[in-house]
Amino acid sequence: MIASSVTTPRTRSGLNRSARIIGFAVGAIVVYVVLLWLALQVVDGFAPERALPVAIQQTINALSIGAIYALIALGYTMVYGIIELINFAHGDVFMIGAFLAVVLTGGIFGQTGGVKDVPFLALLLLVALLFVMPLTGGLNVFIERVFYRPFRHASRLAPLITAVGVSFILQNLALLVAGSGDRAAPQIFPLDWQIPFGGAEISVLSIFIFALALVLMLLLQTFVNRTRLGRAMRATAQDQQAASLMGVDLNQTIALTFLLGGALAGAAGVVWGLRFGFVRQDLGFNAGLKAFTSAVLGGIGNISGAVLGGFIIGFIENFASSLGFSRWSEFLVFMVLTLVLIFRPTGILGQQLGDRA
Amino acid sequence: MSATNGASGEAMLVIDGVHTYYGQIHALRGISLTVAQGEIVTLIGANGAGKTTTLKTVSGMLHPRAGRVRFEGDDISKLPAHKLVERGIGHAPEGRRIFPRLTVLENLQMGAFSRRDVKDLGPDLDRVFTLFPRLLERTAQLGGTLSGGEQQMLAIGRALMSQPRVLLLDEPSLGLSPILVQQVFETIKDINRQGTTVLLVEQNALQALSIAHRGYVLQTGEVVLTGSAESLRQNETVRKAYLGED
Ligand SMILES: Nc1ncnc2c1ncn2[C@@H]1O[C@H](COP(=O)(O)OP(=O)(O)OP(=O)(O)O)[C@@H](O)[C@H]1O
Ligand SMILES: [Mg+2]
Numbered sequence: 001m002i003a004s005s006v007t008t009p010r011t012r013s014g015l016n017r018s019a020r021i022i023g024f025a026v027g028a029i030v031v032y033v034v035l036l037w038l039a040l041q042v043v044d045g046f047a048p049e050r051a052l053p054v055a056i057q058q059t060i061n062a063l064s065i066g067a068i069y070a071l072i073a074l075g076y077t078m079v080y081g082i083i084e085l086i087n088f089a090h091g092d093v094f095m096i097g098a099f100l101a102v103v104l105t106g107g108i109f110g111q112t113g114g115v116k117d118v119p120f121l122a123l124l125l126l127v128a129l130l131f132v133m134p135l136t137g138g139l140n141v142f143i144e145r146v147f148y149r150p151f152r153h154a155s156r157l158a159p160l161i162t163a164v165g166v167s168f169i170l171q172n173l174a175l176l177v178a179g180s181g182d183r184a185a186p187q188i189f190p191l192d193w194q195i196p197f198g199g200a201e202i203s204v205l206s207i208f209i210f211a212l213a214l215v216l217m218l219l220l221q222t223f224v225n226r227t228r229l230g231r232a233m234r235a236t237a238q239d240q241q242a243a244s245l246m247g248v249d250l251n252q253t254i255a256l257t258f259l260l261g262g263a264l265a266g267a268a269g270v271v272w273g274l275r276f277g278f279v280r281q282d283l284g285f286n287a288g289l290k291a292f293t294s295a296v297l298g299g300i301g302n303i304s305g306a307v308l309g310g311f312i313i314g315f316i317e318n319f320a321s322s323l324g325f326s327r328w329s330e331f332l333v334f335m336v337l338t339l340v341l342i343f344r345p346t347g348i349l350g351q352q353l354g355d356r357a
Numbered sequence: 358m359s360a361t362n363g364a365s366g367e368a369m370l371v372i373d374g375v376h377t378y379y380g381q382i383h384a385l386r387g388i389s390l391t392v393a394q395g396e397i398v399t400l401i402g403a404n405g406a407g408k409t410t411t412l413k414t415v416s417g418m419l420h421p422r423a424g425r426v427r428f429e430g431d432d433i434s435k436l437p438a439h440k441l442v443e444r445g446i447g448h449a450p451e452g453r454r455i456f457p458r459l460t461v462l463e464n465l466q467m468g469a470f471s472r473r474d475v476k477d478l479g480p481d482l483d484r485v486f487t488l489f490p491r492l493l494e495r496t497a498q499l500g501g502t503l504s505g506g507e508q509q510m511l512a513i514g515r516a517l518m519s520q521p522r523v524l525l526l527d528e529p530s531l532g533l534s535p536i537l538v539q540q541v542f543e544t545i546k547d548i549n550r551q552g553t554t555v556l557l558v559e560q561n562a563l564q565a566l567s568i569a570h571r572g573y574v575l576q577t578g579e580v581v582l583t584g585s586a587e588s589l590r591q592n593e594t595v596r597k598a599y600l601g602e603d
Contacts, residue, residue: 005408007398071508179362201419228466228470228473231459231463231466231467231470232470234456234458234459234465235456235459235463237455238456238457238458238459239454239456241438241450241454242450242454242455243456243467244417244418244437244438244439244444244455245438245448245450245454246439246471246515246519247439247442247468247471247519248439248470249437249439250439250469253584282367292449346420354419
């Protein structure tokens with residue numbers, strides 16, 4: 001049969017591509033460790049052998065915060081990719097996710113701190129993700145259905161303004177239910193689980209967050225690249241009318257995109273509480289802005305770009321805070337964004353809407 | 358569902374007094390035409406006559422403001438495009454509309470999107486690759502990097518992947534070299550011989566009339582002339598206006 005010969009070359013090029021990406025990621029991490037190692041010596045006067053473990057410890061923290069930004073950024077970028085809307089309410093969906101996790105682990109399960117019983121902790125985390133992700137995904141689908149779909153054929157500006165309005169609604173909803181100020185989030189993942197490492201300590205929580213995000217991103221990538229619906233999503237992002245001529249239901253595909261983005265933001269919300277120990281109604285504004293910046297930095301509409309951008313922002317923030325310049329981290333983030341956009345207006349990887357992830 | 362005719366015994370595709378608008382622009386002014394099972398019917402006419410609009414109105418990309426489109430006996434005027442593919446209407450639209458950053462293979466798989474129950478697309482892919490061997494050498498190439506002619510082959514192949522009962526082709530020979538034009542028309546004849554009804558829009562009126570059974574001449578949104586392909590080829594007006602003779 002002719003067609004049976006068709007799949008082989010694609011699989012091979014796919015493998016090459018994964019190898020290149022892993023190579024790039026490992027290289028980038030090593031470069032960052034070395035940079036931070038040098039900077040710690042130059043700026044903070046660390047001895048070389050003392051600076052290395054600290055640099056490695058901080059790099060792992062950077063990967064975990066970058067992973068959170070990347071998870072949120074994916075929702076901005078996928079929605080932009082498919083309907084060219086900046087979903088300003090996306091950060092607030094993440095915030096709702098963080099609140100829902102608190103409601104579940106603190107309110108329903110009555111947890112207040114670290115759970116040292118590993119199977120029970122694993123169960124709690126799994127239940128939290130399975131509870132929050134469908135809810136934030138569903139919330140995002142609801143937002144699209146009610147607030148954005150009616151404006152789909154209107155001017156570009158109308159849904160954008162609606163999105164800002166939805167953002168306010170969600171924030172005020174949280175304010176109404178939870179009140180203003182910080183609410184404690186139960187840090188059920190024990191913070192004192194640290195791996196001693198040459199005088200520094202590596203946070204197991206950071207490793208967990210990074211690993212979880214990685215798994216979710218690989219699942220997303222597999223879905224987008226390898227499944228019938230994922231292919232339809234990419235096709236829709238490239239040419240909506242042509243996709244509908246193939247039998248793709250645009251409404252369903254757009255809803256699916258919001259579902260996936262909302263679910264990933266929900267997962268980010270769950271781990272946010274674990275790492276930072278508080279939730280607040282304006283959480284979505286701050287983290288959302290960083291995640292949005294990540295998406296723009298990587299090339300909005302581009303799935304790989306959102307992940308790359310998230311980690312870059314994580315690294316920049318971590319670099320500043322490791323050296324004791326936390327207050328400058330925002331400034332640095334936006335300076336890098338400005339520079340990148342001056343020289344590459346479409347972001348690092350470009351606005352390749354509907355590309356393979 | 359009966360494969361040939363609707364309950365009333367009418368033709369497979371019936372366009373009945375259709376008026377289609379783009380906002381205020383009245384593009385189709387009461388067009389009526391029929392396509393019977395197994396036919397190749399061609400629409401010819403000058404630029405802006407409404408040929409593309411007619412095909413879009415059939416495939417559900419546009420909806421008529423008045424009049425009806427019936428397919429196999431059912432009124433489909435109000436159905437969205439994605440439902441019509443499932444019913445058996447394949448449309449290779451004007452301008453090819455290949456997914457530029459899907460591979461050739463993925464474009465073809467998208468063509469079969471509506472056939473969710475089918476697990477093995479092998480036989481369908483084989484058919485397309487037999488018609489267009491060029492595509493087989495390029496399965497892993499991105500659609501947007503194909504040459505114009507290759508994109509045209511892909512557009513036709515992609516439309517075939519849905520196993521349409523009627524295939525709407527909008528200027529399939531546009532931008533092709535003379536040899537390829539010949540080949541595309543041969544292919545359309547093959548596709549038709551294999552059982553697919555074809556509604557063909559062409560600038561290349563002479564070629565279109567040479568493979569079609571019947572034709573309609575459109576002018577500013579109306580049918581001004583119709584008949585067998587042979588009679589249209591002999592027609593004085595058609596020869597002057599569309600076949601470039603004087
Ligand atoms: N998107 C649109 N918005 C407004 N008017 C349109 C649009 N598309 C087509 N028209 C108008 O509708 C009329 C019919 O256009 P149509 O594309 O059907 O012509 P056509 O016969 O396919 O011409 P061609 O041979 O140039 O492809 C034209 O007057 C055209 O200007
Ligand atoms: Mg046209």
